[in-house]
Amino acid sequence: MTDLxxxxxxxxxxxxxxxxxxxxxxxxxxxxxWLTDANALQLGTQFLCLLTVALMWxxxxxxxxxxxxxxxMFIGVGAYAFYGLAANLSVMPHIAIPLAGIIALLxxxxxxxxxxxxxxxxxxxxxxxxxxxxxxVAGRIPGFGLGTGTSLPLSxxxxxxxxxxxxxxxxxxxxxxxxxxxxxxTWMLLRSRHGIALMAIRDNEEAxxxxxxxxxxxxLGVFLWTAPxxxxxxxxxxxxxxxxxxxxxxxxxxxxxxxxFIVVIGGIGSLEGPLIGTIVYFALRYxxxxxxxxxxxxxxxxxxxxxxxxPRGLWALLRRWIGxxxxxxxxxxxxx
Amino acid sequence: MSEFYINVVxxxxxxxxxxxxxxxxxxxSVGIVRLVNIAHGDLIILASYVLVxxxxxxxxxxxxxFLILVPLMAGFGYVLQQGLLRHVTDKGMLPxxxxxxxxxxxxxxxxxxxxxxDTRSFSGGALQTSTWQLAEGIYVGALPALTLLVAVVLxxxxxxxxxxxxxxxxxxxxxxxxxxxxxxxxxxNRVHALAxxxxxxxxxxxxxxxxxxxxxxxxxxxxxxxxxFEVIVLGGLGNLWGILAGAILLGVAxxxxxxxxxxxxxLAGHLVFLLIILLRPQGLFQRS
Numbered sequence: 267m268t269d270l271x272x273x274x275x276x277x278x279x280x281x282x283x284x285x286x287x288x289x290x291x292x293x294x295x296x297x298x299x300w301l302t303d304a305n306a307l308q309l310g311t312q313f314l315c316l317l318t319v320a321l322m323w324x325x326x327x328x329x330x331x332x333x334x335x336x337x338x339m340f341i342g343v344g345a346y347a348f349y350g351l352a353a354n355l356s357v358m359p360h361i362a363i364p365l366a367g368i369i370a371l372l373x374x375x376x377x378x379x380x381x382x383x384x385x386x387x388x389x390x391x392x393x394x395x396x397x398x399x400x401x402x403v404a405g406r407i408p409g410f411g412l413g414t415g416t417s418l419p420l421s422x423x424x425x426x427x428x429x430x431x432x433x434x435x436x437x438x439x440x441x442x443x444x445x446x447x448x449x450x451x452t453w454m455l456l457r458s459r460h461g462i463a464l465m466a467i468r469d470n471e472e473a474x475x476x477x478x479x480x481x482x483x484x485x486l487g488v489f490l491w492t493a494p495x496x497x498x499x500x501x502x503x504x505x506x507x508x509x510x511x512x513x514x515x516x517x518x519x520x521x522x523x524x525x526x527f528i529v530v531i532g533g534i535g536s537l538e539g540p541l542i543g544t545i546v547y548f549a550l551r552y553x554x555x556x557x558x559x560x561x562x563x564x565x566x567x568x569x570x571x572x573x574x575x576x577p578r579g580l581w582a583l584l585r586r587w588i589g590x591x592x593x594x595x596x597x598x599x600x601x602x
Numbered sequence: 603m604s605e606f607y608i609n610v611v612x613x614x615x616x617x618x619x620x621x622x623x624x625x626x627x628x629x630x631s632v633g634i635v636r637l638v639n640i641a642h643g644d645l646i647i648l649a650s651y652v653l654v655x656x657x658x659x660x661x662x663x664x665x666x667x668f669l670i671l672v673p674l675m676a677g678f679g680y681v682l683q684q685g686l687l688r689h690v691t692d693k694g695m696l697p698x699x700x701x702x703x704x705x706x707x708x709x710x711x712x713x714x715x716x717x718x719x720d721t722r723s724f725s726g727g728a729l730q731t732s733t734w735q736l737a738e739g740i741y742v743g744a745l746p747a748l749t750l751l752v753a754v755v756l757x758x759x760x761x762x763x764x765x766x767x768x769x770x771x772x773x774x775x776x777x778x779x780x781x782x783x784x785x786x787x788x789x790x791n792r793v794h795a796l797a798x799x800x801x802x803x804x805x806x807x808x809x810x811x812x813x814x815x816x817x818x819x820x821x822x823x824x825x826x827x828x829x830x831f832e833v834i835v836l837g838g839l840g841n842l843w844g845i846l847a848g849a850i851l852l853g854v855a856x857x858x859x860x861x862x863x864x865x866x867x868x869l870a871g872h873l874v875f876l877l878i879i880l881l882r883p884q885g886l887f888q889r890s
Binding site: 387406569 | 638640690693695696697698699700701703704705706707708710711714715824827831832835865868869872873875879880
């Protein structure tokens with residue numbers, strides 16, 4: 267999974283076109299509250315939440331060589347933390363969401379300690395086991411609805427706005443803020459010296475280590491980096507659905523299976539991939555919504571085909587035409 | 603009261619027999635093909651549904667259906683490796699994991715589409731109901747005892763196959779040094795495919811005893827995979843008898859916790875697993 271080489275020429279039409287699309291999408295996302303209705307905004311919130319989770323999963327799998335099947339644990343922790351703060355302690359939702367992110371980060375500390383005892387492929391299933399433990403424990407905490415879950419109080423909803431549209435707008439803006447911070451933060455992380463260390467590890471572990479990169483600390487750091495964002499997504503989703511439950515809040519299908527398909531189809535190891543994958547996912551969901559299980563069979567089949575034909579996904583195909591990253595992660599060599 | 607706990611521990615040991623059957627195939631995938639097969643549990647469930655078709659749609663007796671199932675699953679394993687997994691076997695960590703992950707979702711939803719979400723099980727007549735009294739107040743079910751016996755025999759047979767036969771020498775060669783094995787003329791892909799055929803045959807055995815003992819539905823695969831995975835990590839990789847020990851440990855942990863509070867059963871198994879990898883990440887029986 268090495269980076270594709272940078273082309274000798276720079277700035278030609280397709281890159282400008284690609285960047286225009288990204289900027290237009292961001293502008294569209296920011297102006298959406300003034301353009302659409304509550305239903306569209308709810309769909310937009312789901313899109314932004316899934317995009318953030320895909321970005322984080324991709325950061326782990328595509329840059330840190332950590333394949334996790336258990337990142338949904340932090341979504342669930344965020345949802346439960348949000349319920350505890352907003353419903354049980356009456357904290358304002360806008361404050362409870364970042365706090366839920368911090369609680370997810372705190373929960374990640376012992377998790378890292380355990381799962382990083384396992385290497386590579388074993389870590390993948392190990393994180394899944396830990397996620398199961400979190401889910402089973404969440405179903406036994408008194409005051410959180412036990413195994414069946416519980417609804418958030420009406421006062422939490424009212425704190426988000428008087429009408430359904432007001433609430434949809436505030437929740438959407440929160441999701442947009444989290445997605446933008448996650449995106450910009452991760453981009454800056456990848457362009458920083460930590461990001462360079464990360465890509466060096468991914469491309470050649472021994473060489474990176476001999477040049478002084480601390481393998482374990484770098485990987486642990488990235489794993490921890492993802493936790494608060496996932497926690498905040500969990501909190502926003504709980505706020506949107508006005509409900510928490512062990513099986514839904516720690517949903518393996520929603521927050522790990524679909525996310526893996528999104529990243530694999532869009533393109534592992536790029537910042538563009540998760541965006542393309544999320545768009546394709548929502549388009550497929552719309553097109554195949556009447557076919558139930560076939561929809562999952564198609565997603566599974568497509569992602570297996572992608573791994574066999576072009577492991578770096580749709581983005582790799584597009585990039586051949588565009589010629590360079592639309593969201594540049596690599597540093598350009600200084601001109602002679 | 604002590605008889606109660608002896609029974610509970612004994613049942614845990616016997617449950618370990620079933621868990622060992624889940625794990626043997628995964629241990630072979632990991633040990634020989636270096637494949638952590640995310641779809642392993644789903645292969646077991648797929649085999650169970652083939653048994654459902656053979657017994658219910660074709661009306662065959664269970665023993666005959668099982669005799670047909672073993673070569674069917676072995677053939678499926680062979681074809682799976684040659685047709686699909688071969689292309690990702692030596693491509694690093696991500697591709698094999700992600701391809702088997704996709705396969706897992708396809709099998710689950712294919713079974714849901716074909717059979718619906720109802721739970722199923724097999725009827726084994728007297729085997730499921732008879733119990734033996736070992737001592738005053740201490741009982742063993744015939745089916746769990748047979749399951750453990752089959753697990754022990756299967757592990758013994760595979761151990762002899764790997765360490766005592768010409769074919770086993772080839773399996774070990776491609777496991778330890780695939781490039782060198784290819785240099786001395788071994789067809790690595792074919793040996794890998796034969797290893798997956800062996801895995802397929804073990805999933806048939808696991809499917810039979812699972813379906814006799816507990817209900818299953820199309821989405822039961824991941825639960826079986828997690829147990830198989832915990833067993834092989836606990837048992838230490840590259841040690842077939844370690845599987846039996848890891849499986850019994852997990853079975854006893856679940857059984858004891860289940861006797862205290864039935865809702866704790868699954869959680870206790872996971873917690874024992876996490877505790878042990880925290881203390882001994884190399885598994886119970888391997889030196890660090």
